[in-house]
Amino acid sequence: MLGILMMIFFLTLVSFIMKIYMLIYLSFFLFMYMILNFNFYSFFSYISLGFGLDSYSYCMMVLTFWLYILMLLGSLNMKNLYFGILSVLTCLILLFLILCFLSLSFFMFYFYFECSVLPMFILIYGWGYQPERVYSSLYFFFYTLVSSLPLFLLILLIENLFGYLYFGCLLSFSNMYLYIFFILSFLVKLPMFFFHLWLPKAHVEAPTMGSMILAGIMLKLGGYGLIRVMFFFIDLVIFYSYIFISISLLGGLYVSFFCVLQTDLSVLIAYSSVSHMGLVICGLMSLSSYGFNGSLYLMMSHGLVSSGLFYLGGCLFDRLGSRNMFLMKGLINFMPSFMMFFFFLIISNMSCPPSLNLVSEVFICFSLLSWGKLTFLYIFFSLFFSACAMVNFFSFICHGSLSNLMFCMDGGLLREFYCFFLHLFPLYLIILNLDFFI
Numbered sequence: 001m002l003g004i005l006m007m008i009f010f011l012t013l014v015s016f017i018m019k020i021y022m023l024i025y026l027s028f029f030l031f032m033y034m035i036l037n038f039n040f041y042s043f044f045s046y047i048s049l050g051f052g053l054d055s056y057s058y059c060m061m062v063l064t065f066w067l068y069i070l071m072l073l074g075s076l077n078m079k080n081l082y083f084g085i086l087s088v089l090t091c092l093i094l095l096f097l098i099l100c101f102l103s104l105s106f107f108m109f110y111f112y113f114e115c116s117v118l119p120m121f122i123l124i125y126g127w128g129y130q131p132e133r134v135y136s137s138l139y140f141f142f143y144t145l146v147s148s149l150p151l152f153l154l155i156l157l158i159e160n161l162f163g164y165l166y167f168g169c170l171l172s173f174s175n176m177y178l179y180i181f182f183i184l185s186f187l188v189k190l191p192m193f194f195f196h197l198w199l200p201k202a203h204v205e206a207p208t209m210g211s212m213i214l215a216g217i218m219l220k221l222g223g224y225g226l227i228r229v230m231f232f233f234i235d236l237v238i239f240y241s242y243i244f245i246s247i248s249l250l251g252g253l254y255v256s257f258f259c260v261l262q263t264d265l266s267v268l269i270a271y272s273s274v275s276h277m278g279l280v281i282c283g284l285m286s287l288s289s290y291g292f293n294g295s296l297y298l299m300m301s302h303g304l305v306s307s308g309l310f311y312l313g314g315c316l317f318d319r320l321g322s323r324n325m326f327l328m329k330g331l332i333n334f335m336p337s338f339m340m341f342f343f344f345l346i347i348s349n350m351s352c353p354p355s356l357n358l359v360s361e362v363f364i365c366f367s368l369l370s371w372g373k374l375t376f377l378y379i380f381f382s383l384f385f386s387a388c389a390m391v392n393f394f395s396f397i398c399h400g401s402l403s404n405l406m407f408c409m410d411g412g413l414l415r416e417f418y419c420f421f422l423h424l425f426p427l428y429l430i431i432l433n434l435d436f437f438i
Contacts, residue, residue, distance in 0.1 A: 011091055027068060034065060041055070052102065057102060057224070063220070065094075067212065067213060073422070089119045105164075123206065124207075128210075129207065151185040168231075179236045189222030208310060223295060227295075248278035249278065249382065256384075264323050275382065277302075283298070286368060300360075301355065305355075309346075311420070338411065341417065
């Protein structure tokens with residue numbers, strides 16, 4: 001455990017002077033070292049120095065490393081004089097996220113949870129595309145900071161009363177206000193509908209690599225935190241789960257309607273993330289094994305798909321200088337191979353077989369139908385209109401008359417195809433062995 005943390009720490013120190021290709025090679029080496037040397041069990045293992053692993057934290061750590069490597073591959077498109085500082089920021093995000101997923105103490109989890117926000121804030125503020133990035137980064141920072149302040153105060157209060165607060169403690173609380181304030185920070189981070197307004201702003205203004213890590217990993221911090229908190233409030237979750245499930249289902253339906261009418265590429269992908277994360281909240285609030293496993297599957301699959309879609313949007317923005325779908329028509333005539341990978345990402349986001357998204361949504365649907373039969377209508381229409389939005393998205397960009405912007409277009413670069421392949425490869429192969437997660 002200490003070895004992998006020290007390697008990431010020293011990688012952060014030398015990333016300022018290191019070439020990007022060497023950084024990618026070392027990250028691959030670190031990823032393979034972690035895969036070969038760590039296993040996971042249903043209980044915490046490899047416990048040392050207040051850090052430990054179980055199935056949830058192991059899966060999130062694997063996803064973090066994989067998307068970090070893909071983010072470095074995606075950053076090859078960026079031409080920037082301050083690339084050394086950018087490398088240090090991305091390494092810091094990796095370090096804080098790994099520490100967050102490995103922490104066993106609630107206080108340390110909160111500390112690293114907040115530390116990961118600061119490099120992302122600097123990334124959006126410094127490398128965003130438009131002047132509105134200033135307001136978007138502040139919006140993201142203060143939304144996260146204000147919502148997590150009650151969590152910090154409650155952690156200090158409980159540690160003052162009991163002397164400790166670790167994951168797996170046999171504690172049970174029955175105060176509704178304590179429950180609401182404890183999970184509020186995670187619901188904002190996911191984000192839950194009504195608390196989602198920071199997400200489209202942050203995604204639209206963030207650079208491509210910032211959107212990849214934000215959608216792929218940082219949204220999953222909320223789901224991971226909910227998994228850890230649920231067991232302290234079992235009775236309250238059972239009693240008040242109808243509020244969160246109802247808001248998430250209605251919000252997912254509304255957001256899927258909005259996606260059908262959306263023309264901005266980044267905003268559409270961001271709002272589809274809100275819809276998927278609503279299903280994660282529903283699966284966790286149902287308190288069933290199907291719900292928990294489906295939520296974990298969906299967090300993993302959504303991290304890969306949304307990261308790939310944001311990378312695709314960034315590649316098109318670099319070529320065309322616009323994210324408007326009306327200006328991107330007929331691309332299949334210029335870049336058919338590029339659009340083939342786009343097609344695979346779109347059908348994965350629609351949960352077509354054999355992607356991992358299908359298994360995750362089937363599991364969550366099972367858990368919701370066992371919770372309440374009427375949820376079937378909301379699930380059906382939400383998934384249907386989300387699929388309509390994705391079909392509309394694909395049709396607008398691939399087909400239609402050509403835009404006047406496209407006088408000279410390449411068919412896609414080899415490194416871009418490689419990055420798309422690395423997004424899709426685990427998404428379609430993990431379904432062959434779902435025991436990897438359980």
